[in-house]
Amino acid sequence: MTNEEPNSLYYGDYLELDKILNSQHPKSGFATDEMLFIVIHQAYELWFKQIIHELDRVREIFSTDNVQDNAGEMSIAVHKLKRVVKILEVLNQQVNILETMTPMDFLEFRNLLLPSSGFQSLQFRIIEAKLGLKMEHRYKADYYKNTRRGGFSSEDFSTINQVEKDATLKELIVKWAERTPFFDESLWKEYQNLFPVEQGTQKFWSDYKQIYQSSLSNAEHGRLDELERVFYKEGSGDFSVHAMRAVLFIMMYRNLPIFHLPFDLLTTLIDIDELLSQWRYKHMLMTRRMIGMRVGTGGTSGAGYLEGALRQHYIFKELTEITTFLIERSKLPNLPKAVIERMTFNI
Numbered sequence: 001m002t003n004e005e006p007n008s009l010y011y012g013d014y015l016e017l018d019k020i021l022n023s024q025h026p027k028s029g030f031a032t033d034e035m036l037f038i039v040i041h042q043a044y045e046l047w048f049k050q051i052i053h054e055l056d057r058v059r060e061i062f063s064t065d066n067v068q069d070n071a072g073e074m075s076i077a078v079h080k081l082k083r084v085v086k087i088l089e090v091l092n093q094q095v096n097i098l099e100t101m102t103p104m105d106f107l108e109f110r111n112l113l114l115p116s117s118g119f120q121s122l123q124f125r126i127i128e129a130k131l132g133l134k135m136e137h138r139y140k141a142d143y144y145k146n147t148r149r150g151g152f153s154s155e156d157f158s159t160i161n162q163v164e165k166d167a168t169l170k171e172l173i174v175k176w177a178e179r180t181p182f183f184d185e186s187l188w189k190e191y192q193n194l195f196p197v198e199q200g201t202q203k204f205w206s207d208y209k210q211i212y213q214s215s216l217s218n219a220e221h222g223r224l225d226e227l228e229r230v231f232y233k234e235g236s237g238d239f240s241v242h243a244m245r246a247v248l249f250i251m252m253y254r255n256l257p258i259f260h261l262p263f264d265l266l267t268t269l270i271d272i273d274e275l276l277s278q279w280r281y282k283h284m285l286m287t288r289r290m291i292g293m294r295v296g297t298g299g300t301s302g303a304g305y306l307e308g309a310l311r312q313h314y315i316f317k318e319l320t321e322i323t324t325f326l327i328e329r330s331k332l333p334n335l336p337k338a339v340i341e342r343m344t345f346n347i
Ligand code: HEM
Pocket: 040, 041, 044, 045, 098, 106, 116, 117, 118, 119, 120, 121, 124, 283, 286, 287, 290, 291, 295, 296, 297, 298, 299, 300, 301, 302, 303, 305, 306, 309
């Protein structure tokens, strides 16, 4: 078979390389580092596309009311999120390549880019929105969503609005955690409490609270009020009391086989948050090094804005907060048989 035969697939055609490889048009010509600047941004956008693709599949899995925690779907979701982790690791590395360009090399073409900026990356905004970063939690929300010079085109603006209305991965994870059945009172009848039960409190949670309390140093006693708030009264951030309890329970009893995948899921979400934040940090340092304290081409205060976003744009911060409330494994109460037997999410 030759390449001229009809229907024989050709590498360059399959990948549509004629389009991709003819999409680099430096405004300053080819004598500057602008080519590198374009290629890096395009590589980022391709990987953003793949991340969105993976997130959509994971959101689809969690959109059903019955995610089989110890079965295929859950394992596909975790696998896909781990792929996102690997991609983000590569994205973090790519900053180093761009940093081989010096600030003066950048100045050669920087003004030609005005008023465009990575700030206008539609896909980056879609990733943030799909993961669950809300407008009201953004640093300097007034910079963000507008169609003035340096802002979004009206088409991108309405796409972002649309995506923000869809269920976010974070919301779906909260619902999944809320569906966990292991606090049904009927399962705890045979639970042997370790301490006298605090009035009005479920037996297990009464014990947990007392174990936690005994682990606190004098300086940490304020933590008990926080525990009340998070696990008994309000929940934390977007996580309800039930969702926070479920997450804590999974983290504490993660050695039980049924919890392996859920625990993996939660830690992978923390990894994603951490890697995004590492990217923000590296990008902010790169910006400082390239343009110092000058304002960004997109019209923000530049490095100052990026530092604020770095501090504030965590998505799954409730999950890392849980660590504050862990107790030593050796002190974990034994679970009654009924709980162990029913500890499946498939109902
Ligand atoms: C010379 C290299 C770069 C410099 C000096 C730089 C500078 C900036 C600045 C100052 C901002 C704030 C918005 C503004 O006012 O413009 C920004 C935002 C942004 N840049 Fe870059 N950038 C560089 C490279 C990149 C690369 C390679 C990407 C990859 C896609 C990127 C993606 C972004 C994104 C997504 C934002 C929005 C961040 C947020 O709102 O949290 N930038 N950049």
